[in-house]
Amino acid sequence: MYECDIKRMEEKITAFGGFGDTGHGGITRFSLSPAAIQARNEIKLRMTRLGLDFKTDDLGDIYCTLPGTDPDAKVIMSGSHCDSVRQGGNYDGILGVLTAMEVIETIVTKKIPHRHPIQLVVWTNEEGALYEPAMMCSGIICGKFKKEEMFASVAKDGSGKTFGQALSESGFLGEEKNRIEPSKTEALVELHIEQGPVLEAGGYDVGVVEGVVGMINYEFTFHGQADHAGTFPMPYRKDALFAASQALLFLHEEFDKIGDKELVYTTGKISCHPNIHTIIPDEVKFTLDVRHQNPEIIKKCVEIIKSMPKEWANCTMSYKEAWARNTVTFHKEWVDDVENAAQKLGYKSHKMYSGAGHDAQYLSEIVPTTMIFVPSKGGHSHCELEYSPVEWCWKGANVLLNTILEIDKK
Ligand SMILES: [Zn+2]
Structure with missing residues (x-):
């Protein structure tokens, strides 16, 4: 079993905690705000430095690809969102991005062989805190929302700016042809914090997410x-x-x-x-x-x-x-892979459903998808108390790494 680097994991969490820092342990990082653009630039810098290809689609979703040995193999994707609610925490969404980045960094630095391309994905505007609704861009991709209507969504801060304007000004507007291609995607694995108290209370290291309620x-x-x-x-x-x-x-x-x-x-x-x-x-x-x-x-x-x-x-x-x-059920084979990876790492895991909505729930309609949960201290989330100690985050990253490597064998 491979392991990620806990020191590097910690550095990533600390570094990204600086983008939109409220000064008392929290983050305010609305989608496409100056703080979110700083975070996006940092993701771009770090991923291109590792030799990955960086692209955005017409919704500002980020895709960074590490090629595999088989040019015909389908993509294995992992990631989440980097926006937050007002005075939210430094873990919701961003931890799924940072663990995917750490997994890719581990694969690159340890030269772990893999057949499939491995891709970091960052979905734009998951929280919908400034531009409603939540899960906007994964929703557009999966046909839940109309792009024109979403681009006309007006900021709730009274500025009068629309989502479409903010996206064109952000420097992250790309092309529609760069969107996720279901026929060329093997799997999507999103790591996220639990945002509830069940895992910590039960002494579990990770949650094996079977679906969304x-x-x-x-x-x-x-x-x-x-x-x-x-x-x-x-x-x-x-x-x-x-x-x-x-x-x-x-x-x-x-x-x-x-x-x-x-x-x-x-x-x-x-x-x-x-x-x-x-x-x-x-x-x-x-x-x-x-x-x-x-x-x-x-x-x-x-x-x-x-x-x-x-x-x-x-x-x-x-x-x-x-x-x-309706209840969303994740791809059984990947759910089992997550459970097996946790078991082989010697971690205590718990099968559960997500009570919160995530981009993965929409994406699961077009690509085989699953999620991994990292416990949340005290169950707190969407507030400044939101916290998961680095060791918990690192264990989650290790499960993500080994799940991706297991999927790669297929
Ligand atoms: Zn989230």
Whole structure:
């Protein structure tokens, strides 16, 4: 089994932590921002210095290729994204880029023979933090979004700049013919931090990711009557917020009864009208996000929603499905390769589904794909507390390296 260089891994993490450093342990590196362009230039510098070919496509996605011994062999790709959310961490996305870079550096410096070309890929605008939506460019490639609509996406910072303008000014706008070619791609392996507490809590070194959980998103609306908070006795009220609270508790209790510890559900957005402390609320809305890998469990949740009473505390309730996505299952053979690589390295691994969305989930529709998870300290992510000690990152890189070398044998 081959191993990457832990000192080099550490140097990479430290160096890239400087691009968009918030000064208190975090990163703000919106896609195509000056900090992101610095990171991209550094990737270009380091990869071309190792002798790799550097290209971008018409979406600014980066591809750096290390040729193999067989000119007809398909490409094995690895990478992730280098943008972050506001005050995010130095690991989400970028660790998948840095471990792929470290794997390539190891292959080059140790002169490890390989038949297939090995390619670093960096997807543009995964977070969608400045230009919505998330997973924009992998989504365009996989036919989820229209390029013209995405290029017209306006920055959320009030600058009025569109994604298309930012891309042309970035110096990373390339040609459409450089996009990933499914017929010439053997595999895509994306390493990412877990962004949850499961691996650390279980004492696991890596997560073997079997897929990405399916999810449903509903919006509930409660209608009551706005009246004076002082003059209206309780029995006469139609308080939409009180009604919504009861319905929310009901949903939690019913979902808990399903008794599945992998089922997660969240109300993360709520609005209350008129939201004035002296007025009984007349309209309340809340969202409900439900995720699980098994469609049967999701179906049970939908049945609970559909069987809910339409009246709560004298108020009427209505709901609609805002959107949904099916569970994505990764390429079984690569999933097994990741598990075997971890085992041969003597690492403790855990098979799991990703609760978060990743570029790999779109790409898996066009190329055989899988993912590797590195534990997140305390499970924190999308915040400045996001952290994975270098030894954990290095172990992830070693699993990535040996997985790629195993796929190369095929
Ligand atoms: Zn990410």
